Amino acid sequence: MTPLPFTTLEARAVRLVRDDIDTDQIIPARFLTTISRAGLGRHLFADWRCDSMNAPRPDFPLNAPAAEGARVLVAGRNFGCGSSREHASWALADWGFRVIIATSFADIFRNNASKNGLLTIALGASDHRALLDVLEGDGSATLHVDLAAQRVAAGNWSASFTIEPFAKRCLLEGVDELGFLLAVDADIAAFEVRHTPGVAAALLTASRAAS
Amino acid sequence: MRTLFEKVWQAHVVREAGDAPTILYVDLHLLHEVTSPQAFSELAARGLAVRRPDRSVATMDHSTPTVTAPAGAAARALPMAAGAAEQLAQLEANCARYGVPLIGWDDDRRGIVHVFGPELGYTQPGMTIVCGDSHTSTHGAFGALAFGIGTSEVGHVLATQCLLQRKPCTMEVRVDGALGPGVRAKDLVLAIIARIGVGGGTGHVIEYTGSTIRAMSMESRMTVCNMSIEAGARAGMIAPDDTTFDYLAGRPGVPTGEAWDAAVSRWRALATDEGATYDRTVTIDATTIAPMISYGTNPEMSIAVNAPVPGLADYRDGPALERALAYMGVTPDEPLLGKPVQTVFIGSCTTGRTSDLRDAAAVLRGRRVADSVRMLVVPGSQQVKRQAEAEGLADVFRAAGAEWRESGCSMCIAMNGDQVRAGDYVVSTSNRNFEGRQGPGARTLLASPLTAAACAVRGVVTDPRTLL
Numbered sequence: 001m002t003p004l005p006f007t008t009l010e011a012r013a014v015r016l017v018r019d020d021i022d023t024d025q026i027i028p029a030r031f032l033t034t035i036s037r038a039g040l041g042r043h044l045f046a047d048w049r050c051d052s053m054n055a056p057r058p059d060f061p062l063n064a065p066a067a068e069g070a071r072v073l074v075a076g077r078n079f080g081c082g083s084s085r086e087h088a089s090w091a092l093a094d095w096g097f098r099v100i101i102a103t104s105f106a107d108i109f110r111n112n113a114s115k116n117g118l119l120t121i122a123l124g125a126s127d128h129r130a131l132l133d134v135l136e137g138d139g140s141a142t143l144h145v146d147l148a149a150q151r152v153a154a155g156n157w158s159a160s161f162t163i164e165p166f167a168k169r170c171l172l173e174g175v176d177e178l179g180f181l182l183a184v185d186a187d188i189a190a191f192e193v194r195h196t197p198g199v200a201a202a203l204l205t206a207s208r209a210a211s
Numbered sequence: 212m213r214t215l216f217e218k219v220w221q222a223h224v225v226r227e228a229g230d231a232p233t234i235l236y237v238d239l240h241l242l243h244e245v246t247s248p249q250a251f252s253e254l255a256a257r258g259l260a261v262r263r264p265d266r267s268v269a270t271m272d273h274s275t276p277t278v279t280a281p282a283g284a285a286a287r288a289l290p291m292a293a294g295a296a297e298q299l300a301q302l303e304a305n306c307a308r309y310g311v312p313l314i315g316w317d318d319d320r321r322g323i324v325h326v327f328g329p330e331l332g333y334t335q336p337g338m339t340i341v342c343g344d345s346h347t348s349t350h351g352a353f354g355a356l357a358f359g360i361g362t363s364e365v366g367h368v369l370a371t372q373c374l375l376q377r378k379p380c381t382m383e384v385r386v387d388g389a390l391g392p393g394v395r396a397k398d399l400v401l402a403i404i405a406r407i408g409v410g411g412g413t414g415h416v417i418e419y420t421g422s423t424i425r426a427m428s429m430e431s432r433m434t435v436c437n438m439s440i441e442a443g444a445r446a447g448m449i450a451p452d453d454t455t456f457d458y459l460a461g462r463p464g465v466p467t468g469e470a471w472d473a474a475v476s477r478w479r480a481l482a483t484d485e486g487a488t489y490d491r492t493v494t495i496d497a498t499t500i501a502p503m504i505s506y507g508t509n510p511e512m513s514i515a516v517n518a519p520v521p522g523l524a525d526y527r528d529g530p531a532l533e534r535a536l537a538y539m540g541v542t543p544d545e546p547l548l549g550k551p552v553q554t555v556f557i558g559s560c561t562t563g564r565t566s567d568l569r570d571a572a573a574v575l576r577g578r579r580v581a582d583s584v585r586m587l588v589v590p591g592s593q594q595v596k597r598q599a600e601a602e603g604l605a606d607v608f609r610a611a612g613a614e615w616r617e618s619g620c621s622m623c624i625a626m627n628g629d630q631v632r633a634g635d636y637v638v639s640t641s642n643r644n645f646e647g648r649q650g651p652g653a654r655t656l657l658a659s660p661l662t663a664a665a666c667a668v669r670g671v672v673t674d675p676r677t678l679l
């Protein structure tokens with residue numbers, strides 16, 4: 001899938017300032033028996049957002065009136081830990097989020113996010129605190145995100161953020177990583193010729209046995 | 212001078228260019244029903260083929276039923292969770308269409324993807340192994356570089372056998388000393404995670420070294436590497452040695468004769484060179500570790516089974532602990548010993564192998580599961596199941612009053628209908644105690660098979676050393 005390009009964004013933010021939010025919370029496993037990537041937003045944070053009767057919990061930030069139309073999620077440390085399920089990114093994007101701000105991210109989540117047009121911004125602790133202060137003062141403050149300039153601002157606060165250059169290029173231009181890999185087919189073929197033959201032979205045997 | 216990780220990484224670099232990440236070649240791609248359908252759809256949409264079906268193996272494990280089909284009936288005809296049957300049929304159709312070998316319904320090698328790979332000798336030292344599954348780190352026990360990927364990346368590997376990867380940092384976790392009586396690999400890895408934290412390994416590949424690791428069986432090493440992801444690590448690795456080669460010799464996927472000898476000498480050279488350095492090192496004294504149990508909602512929140520739950524001021528993040536304890540129905544400073552449990556689950560890719568079942572059976576032999584407890588024993592693969600039946604372990608479980616099941620992920624992820632009731636406590640040998648992981652509202656206490664079996668017998672949280 002070619003991701004939606006990301007250049008700039010002006011949008012409200014929702015605060016879900018907890019550490020170690022795992023992908024089982026972002027989308028519980030019982031919603032993974034699907035063969036599609038569409039429509040998963042309705043299961044986003046299902047068990048936190050709704051009670052066991054499927055009624056929205058009024059105290060959950062995503063259910064607050066100010067969360068309507070928010071495109072930025074602000075979390076704590078180590079967002080997206082646990083399972084590799086890309087359904088987490090699909091659910092966040094389908095809900096409408098384009099940016100996740102945290103103090104750190106789990107590796108697999110971060111990899112998955114950029115492939116789905118989701119920008120992950122890791123802020124240092126003091127910038128994170130300052131942003132939360134702005135949002136505490138005005139819950140419907142608009143965040144400005146400029147990917148090319150690598151800056152994020154809200155109210156009279158602003159900060160720069162770092163991003164891996166290739167992820168930045170992919171997001172800005174909507175570059176599709178699979179297309180990038182397909183374009184180096186000749187290099188892959190050359191590698192396959194020189195790659196340790198013993199390993200391949202062993203696997204060929206294995207796959208014959210398995211098929 | 213290079214580390215094990217650096218050797219395996221460098222041997223798989225296809226290309227490095229400009230600002231793009233490294234193009235890394237994948238030797239073995241494991242697939243399962245839950246994280247593959249959208250990747251195959253992507254291939255179909257672009258009219259692409261699977262580049263190397265001979266380097267791919269698929270199975271069904273996450274949403275398959277674990278109850279035994281009645282005589283004469285097919286497992287596939289058993290009742291299934293909504294969507295599961297369609298997802299499983301989709302996997303069969305995709306494998307048939309793209310020529311990917313499938314270990315399917317009636318295959319006697321079927322099992323959890325991280326159990327059958329090593330069992331069949333497909334997992335080998337020095338390989339790069341990926342799967343759309345975070346516990347792919349398990350295979351690192353063989354000195355492979357093995358890690359979980361998302362579904363987009365599953366598509367990349369299907370189409371190109373390659374991934375775009377940034378080179379991770381390295382972390383040595385050095386463990387020395389003998390584990391005490393009743394202390395197992397599961398306890399060690401919970402202690403490691405409690406020490407470095409759920410995000411402590413982020414951006415790193417861990418190599419486990421030291422005398423404790425060297426003395427471990429392959430099964431125990433797999434348990435340790437399996438949970439590397441619970442510390443946030445990209446992968447966990449252990450240098451291959453004679454224990455590794457003895458385990459692999461004669462398995463269906465490995466070479467034989469001269470090719471085997473050549474492979475072993477290649478594999479021996481993978482060990483980290485004397486004097487090579489890691490970006491970080493953590494040292495652990497194995498002699499100080501007790502049987503562990505988790506008390507909170509991530510694996511870092513684990514303590515010695517006979518210790519009290521931390522007080523709010525003793526944990527690095529008071530509000531997080533408070534929220535976790537509220538979910539768990541546990542109070543700060545409370546001892547867990549003696550707390551009633553309603554369910555015990557033994558299984559998963561962490562501890563679903565024969566040696567794990569032997570541990571549990573040793574506790575249960577001649578004893579009964581408490582009347583108040585439902586106990587499920589789910590072997591990691593059909594091979595493990597047959598082995599356990601041949602050794603009489605299954606009889607021990609049945610005689611004790613536990614349910615003996617077919618293999619699968621089962622209650623580890625609760626996708627297949629095997630789940631814990633809301634509010635109930637489950638002592639589970641799996642790897643994640645996240646909220647709702649084992650069913651909405653379920654409260655998970657992670658432990659070793661030995662501890663889990665002891666809890667089943669007493670009906671309360673129990674130190675397994677009192678039943679040895």
Ligand code: SF4
Nearest residue numbers: 346559560620623624
């Ligand atoms: S047993 Fe649990 S952790 Fe392992 S592969 Fe299955 S669901 Fe994942």
